Amino acid sequence: MAVRSAVIIGGGITGALTARELSLAGWKVTVLEAKHVGAGSSSRTAAGIRQQFSTPATVRGMRYSVGWYRRFTEEIEDGTCPIIQNGYLFLHEAPARWASALAVVAVQRAAGLAEVEALEGEELWRRFPWVDRERCIGGTFCPTDGFLLPHLVYNEGMRRARALGAEVVQSAPVLSAERTGDRVTAVHTPKGVFEADLFLDCTNAWSRRTGRILGAVELPVDPLKRYLWFLARGGSMTAETLGTLPLTIAPTGVYCRPENAESLLIGKLHATPPEVAFTYEDQDRVEPEFAPTSGTDAVPWALWAELAEFLPAVGEFDGFSAVTSGFYGTTPDHNPFLDYDPEIRNLIRLVGFSGHGVMFGPFTAWVARHLAEAGKRIATVPLDGHDLDVSNFHIGRTYDSHEQLVI
Numbered sequence: 001m002a003v004r005s006a007v008i009i010g011g012g013i014t015g016a017l018t019a020r021e022l023s024l025a026g027w028k029v030t031v032l033e034a035k036h037v038g039a040g041s042s043s044r045t046a047a048g049i050r051q052q053f054s055t056p057a058t059v060r061g062m063r064y065s066v067g068w069y070r071r072f073t074e075e076i077e078d079g080t081c082p083i084i085q086n087g088y089l090f091l092h093e094a095p096a097r098w099a100s101a102l103a104v105v106a107v108q109r110a111a112g113l114a115e116v117e118a119l120e121g122e123e124l125w126r127r128f129p130w131v132d133r134e135r136c137i138g139g140t141f142c143p144t145d146g147f148l149l150p151h152l153v154y155n156e157g158m159r160r161a162r163a164l165g166a167e168v169v170q171s172a173p174v175l176s177a178e179r180t181g182d183r184v185t186a187v188h189t190p191k192g193v194f195e196a197d198l199f200l201d202c203t204n205a206w207s208r209r210t211g212r213i214l215g216a217v218e219l220p221v222d223p224l225k226r227y228l229w230f231l232a233r234g235g236s237m238t239a240e241t242l243g244t245l246p247l248t249i250a251p252t253g254v255y256c257r258p259e260n261a262e263s264l265l266i267g268k269l270h271a272t273p274p275e276v277a278f279t280y281e282d283q284d285r286v287e288p289e290f291a292p293t294s295g296t297d298a299v300p301w302a303l304w305a306e307l308a309e310f311l312p313a314v315g316e317f318d319g320f321s322a323v324t325s326g327f328y329g330t331t332p333d334h335n336p337f338l339d340y341d342p343e344i345r346n347l348i349r350l351v352g353f354s355g356h357g358v359m360f361g362p363f364t365a366w367v368a369r370h371l372a373e374a375g376k377r378i379a380t381v382p383l384d385g386h387d388l389d390v391s392n393f394h395i396g397r398t399y400d401s402h403e404q405l406v407i
Contacts, residue, residue: 003028006372007187007194009174009210010202011035012042013150013361014350016157018202021365022372023164030194031158031166032187034173034206035280038154041205041357044283044326046228046267048247048257049359050088050145051113054104055335057392059111061363064383066144068362069153075160082152086258087246088145089128091136091310094251098138105140112384116142128246130237130313136251147247147257148358157361169194177214183346184214198372200348201341204329207351208276216341219395221352222274223327225282227290229300230323231264235316250310254303263321264314268303275327283326292320328355333400336360338367338393340377348372349395367393 004027008015011033019029033039049069051062069083076082092098101118108116119127120138131139158168172189179185186195203210205223212218233242243261254268275282292300300320308315331337331352341347348371350364357364367390370381377394380387391397 004198004372005196006030006198006200007032007196008200008202009187010040010204010206011037011154011158011168011170012040012202012204013154013157013358014204014353014364015200015202016154016161017361017365018200018350018368019161019166019168020157020164021369023161023166025369025373027198027372029161029166030196031161031168032172032174032189032191032194033168033170036170037158037168038151039280040203040283041326041328042150042154044228044324045150045355045358046247046255046257046265047148047150047358048088048146049083049148050142050247052088052090052104052108052116052140052142052145054107055392056107056111057389058335059108059113060383060388062359063112064366065359065362069148072153072156072362076152076156077159080149080152082149082156083146084148085144085146086244087141087143089139089141089246089248091131091139091248091250093135093137095137097251101138101140113142115144116140130241130245130311132310132312135310141246145247150358153358153361174210174213179215179344182344184344187214198346198348199344200350200368200372202350204351204353204357205278205327207329207349211341211349214344214347216347216349217343217395219337219349219352220332221329221337222331223276223278224330225272225275225278225325226267226269226328226355227286227300227323227325228265228267229292229303230259230321231266231304231314232318232321233262233264234318235313237313237316248311250307252306252310254307256307256311256314264317266300266303266307268306270299278327284324286323286325290323290325292323328353329357330354331399333397335392336364337395338364338371338390339395340371342395
């Protein structure tokens with residue numbers, strides 16, 4: 001049997017883990033990265049990983065990802081575990097929202113997430129005494145959620161892919177493509193021409209321009225700028241408490257998690273137009289209104305005060321130490337596209353993660369492997385002894401299953 005070849009475009013976490021998965025399946029894999037491994041959103045992420053979603057297929061997929069990341073420790077050279085399972089805590093103050101949250105918990109439990117908890121009143125405050133008693137009436141908590149070490153994931157993912165025979169070519173942006181009928185036969189880069197049987201788009205926020213180069217369908221993946229800020233610990237919260245804090249989402253949407261025992265990462269979605277022509281340099285461009293150094297009227301100061309309304313001890317912290325930024329590749333329903341392109345028979349699109357690409361990584365790679373083996377769109381993938389419906393991730397869907405839990 002002839003060896004099948006695949007070219008993966010994009011060297012972030014999606015590209016790295018997909019390269020590893022296809023290499024394990026016997027494919028001859030080449031990864032093309034425009035800059036260097038991890039140069040895009042993968043190195044600028046809050047890196048949360050959770051199973052608390054409102055879409056059952058996503059709950060099941062993220063359960064797979066959590067287990068996969070724990071097992072991946074065995075493949076990491078120094079044995080460092082890439083997942084820190086401090087949990088995810090969604091706080092609520094409005095009775096109507098709390099009732100909706102309880103309904104979502106029922107969906108999650110039905111999808112196999114038995115460990116998710118709904119905590120009310122004294123039970124919430126006993127477990128998490130740093131939560132303001134006057135503002136919050138309840139919270140949903142899953143102890144197996146948490147956050148990841150993204151540099152470890154993409155670097156070790158690529159190292160493992162190379163060990164399995166994959167070639168990783170950096171400084172190799174795809175400039176043009178050769179096509180025969182409805183198939184791509186080769187792509188051109190400054191590092192040469194690369195032919196393959198199968199091509200995979202793992203460029204996420206760059207996917208619109210990748211699609212144009214390849215002659216693919218233009219997918220509704222909008223590049224949206226996102227910021228993360230870091231607060232230095234101070235006041236009454238101990239280093240031990242900060243280090244074990246779950247990723248916590250306040251009712252207003254501002255969220256935080258420990259970067260380490262001395263630093264707290266905070267962030268929040270904000271309304272912003274798509275930046276379809278953004279550059280790599282734009283990833284690190286901090287607009288004045290989002291810079292902590294712009295003064296107390298700037299966005300991060302308002303978010304700090306907002307967070308302190310629900311976590312009073314955070315209001316005692318020493319101040320901002322850093323800011324980072326990057327782009328989400330966002331879809332209308334906040335679910336990704338994991339499917340063959342309708343126009344190009346040998347192109348798989350793995351894009352549109354809407355801020356969830358790191359946590360989706362192992363599941364995405366698993367779906368990609370089954371797509372590659374099938375050679376066409378698939379309705380289900382085998383997962384933990386069952387067939388999982390993946391139609392929520394098809395291209396051309398109606399966006400009826402809108403993910404509700406987005407931060």
